Amino acid sequence: xxxxxxTSAQSQADSGKSLLKASGVTGSMTMVSRVLGLVRDIVIARxxxxxxxxxxxxxxxxxxxxxxxxxxxxxxNQAFVPVLSEYRSLRSQTEVQQLINAVTGRLGGMLxxxxxxxxxxAPWLAVPIAFGWYADQAEKFVLFVEMLRIxxxxxxxxxxxxxxxxxxxxxxxxxxxxxTPAILNISLISxxxxxxxxxxxxxxxxxxxxxxxxFAQLLFQLPxxxxxxxxxxxxxxxxxxxxxxxxxxxxxALFGVSVSQINLLLDTVIASLLVTGSxxxxxxxxxxxxxxxxxxxxxxAIVVLPSLSRKHxxxxxxxxxxxxxxxxxxxxxxxxxxxxxxxxIAEPLLITLFLSENFDVNDVISASGSLRAYAxxxxxxxxIKILAPxxxxxxxxxxxxRIGVVAMLVNMVLNILFYLAGLAHxxxxxxxxxxxxxxxxLLWFGLRQADVFHFQAGWLRFGLxxxxxxxxxxxxxxxxxxxxxxxxxxxxxxxxxxxxxxITGAVALYASMLWLAGLRWHHxxx
Numbered sequence: 001x002x003x004x005x006x007t008s009a010q011s012q013a014d015s016g017k018s019l020l021k022a023s024g025v026t027g028s029m030t031m032v033s034r035v036l037g038l039v040r041d042i043v044i045a046r047x048x049x050x051x052x053x054x055x056x057x058x059x060x061x062x063x064x065x066x067x068x069x070x071x072x073x074x075x076x077n078q079a080f081v082p083v084l085s086e087y088r089s090l091r092s093q094t095e096v097q098q099l100i101n102a103v104t105g106r107l108g109g110m111l112x113x114x115x116x117x118x119x120x121x122a123p124w125l126a127v128p129i130a131f132g133w134y135a136d137q138a139e140k141f142v143l144f145v146e147m148l149r150i151x152x153x154x155x156x157x158x159x160x161x162x163x164x165x166x167x168x169x170x171x172x173x174x175x176x177x178x179x180t181p182a183i184l185n186i187s188l189i190s191x192x193x194x195x196x197x198x199x200x201x202x203x204x205x206x207x208x209x210x211x212x213x214x215f216a217q218l219l220f221q222l223p224x225x226x227x228x229x230x231x232x233x234x235x236x237x238x239x240x241x242x243x244x245x246x247x248x249x250x251x252x253a254l255f256g257v258s259v260s261q262i263n264l265l266l267d268t269v270i271a272s273l274l275v276t277g278s279x280x281x282x283x284x285x286x287x288x289x290x291x292x293x294x295x296x297x298x299x300x301a302i303v304v305l306p307s308l309s310r311k312h313x314x315x316x317x318x319x320x321x322x323x324x325x326x327x328x329x330x331x332x333x334x335x336x337x338x339x340x341x342x343x344x345i346a347e348p349l350l351i352t353l354f355l356s357e358n359f360d361v362n363d364v365i366s367a368s369g370s371l372r373a374y375a376x377x378x379x380x381x382x383x384i385k386i387l388a389p390x391x392x393x394x395x396x397x398x399x400x401x402r403i404g405v406v407a408m409l410v411n412m413v414l415n416i417l418f419y420l421a422g423l424a425h426x427x428x429x430x431x432x433x434x435x436x437x438x439x440x441x442l443l444w445f446g447l448r449q450a451d452v453f454h455f456q457a458g459w460l461r462f463g464l465x466x467x468x469x470x471x472x473x474x475x476x477x478x479x480x481x482x483x484x485x486x487x488x489x490x491x492x493x494x495x496x497x498x499x500x501x502x503i504t505g506a507v508a509l510y511a512s513m514l515w516l517a518g519l520r521w522h523h524x525x526x
Contacts, residue, residue: 049358157214377433
């Protein structure tokens with residue numbers, strides 16, 4: 001009986017190493033993209049600032065990016081990856097190709113029709129989205145409509161890109177989809193300098209940069225799929241069994257997105273009623289919060305979903321539970337220090353990255369408030385990325401959607417309450433974080449009730465190790481970080497040097513304290 005146990009333990013360790021390696025590759029490539037994204041945001045803040053036109057672009061870009069959560073990262077991806085993983089495990093290569101072709105034809109056709117409708121009806125659709133501008137700022141509203149027409153086709157392009165990325169991820173080719181978003185950042189940076197000076201409204205260059213990036217991202221991934229002989233070729237296959245299953249799995253999520261749209265509408269209506277700059281402050285603080293979330297949280301989720309889907313198809317419940325537990329530990333390891341860091345050095349971070357004649361001290365103070373509010377929900381945001389695949393991998397899309405509806409209703413109510421309480425843009429960020437916490441707790445409780453997730457042994461010790469590491473890091477930052485008002489007097493070189501010292505010192509101390517507390521590298525994959 002000893003040999004099988006040893007073999008099983010070795011298999012689990014190898015699986016853990018493989019997942020950790022895949023997460024590392026994905027995280028590394030995503031980090032490149034996020035660093036470029038940070039450079040992009042610095043460029044936008046310093047070149048364009050928080051003007052009316054910048055607000056118009058951020059809102060126009062938010063609409064297709066939000067909707068891609070449905071067609072790319074949301075309902076479609078969550079329904080497509082488990083079915084594709086099952087086809088890969090149990091069907092022939094020809095059947096996999098037929099599934100990909102049929103899905104491409106159905107998804108592409110739907111999105112093309114939607115894109116045409118939105119571009120034609122944009123002046124009317126924009127009224128409820130930006131009602132505050134429609135009522136009081138006609139020029140800003142007209143510019144928003146123009147930008148929406150330019151940026152909305154990005155939804156079709158990025159959704160096709162996400163389809164290609166989902167195929168690559170399902171075949172353990174994680175690096176290419178992870179590095180692809182860097183193309184968007186390169187496009188926006190380039191257009192800010194090369195295209196903006198020649199346009200009547202310089203901020204229009206950002207909208208064109210989004211559209212150019214959409215084409216470039218899709219074209220970048222196609223050769224890799226061609227090499228795998230899985231290049232999508234759109235076909236009409238109304239009765240394809242796999243497409244029918246994917247559509248059935250998507251229906252509950254589509255219902256959930258209708259609630260998301262109402263929630264988005266309420267967010268944007270409230271933001272358009274606030275002072276100029278509110279949309280921009282939320283954007284820049286959200287982007288900083290997205291650095292750890294996008295680099296690590298989404299990277300882990302991308303790796304976990306195909307793995308969980310295969311384990312479910314193979315009826316490996318024990319490994320399914322262990323994979324979820326492993327991912328949640330990794331999230332806690334990263335999210336807790338990131339949360340503390342964003343809260344403690346919010347102003348120094350914003351001053352160093354964005355302060356300029358177009359992004360002044362008032363912008364720093366305003367954006368720091370929403371950054372702290374978003375940071376409070378970082379652990380919940382990352383946990384959702386891990387817990388939700390626990391449902392999707394089992395082809396259960398209805399339960400997380402019901403939970404998401406509850407969280408979104410909470411968000412809507414809190415948005416209104418915080419707006420009436422005078423919390424302005426900070427209230428919108430805080431409502432988002434609190435709703436994410438509700439979402440994460442309900443997802444965890446549902447997995448526990450379904451008996452597919454149990455905390456594995458060692459959480460108490462792990463929690464104490466995290467407590468020690470984060471406490472030491474907090475003390476280090478409080479002792480070394482000068483008051484933020486003093487940062488205003490520093491040169492840019494001094495600001496950058498101090499910020500690098502704080503971040504690298506805090507990370508090194510955090511890792512050292514974890515090591516002294518007994519946490520070792522192999523603990524991350526066993």
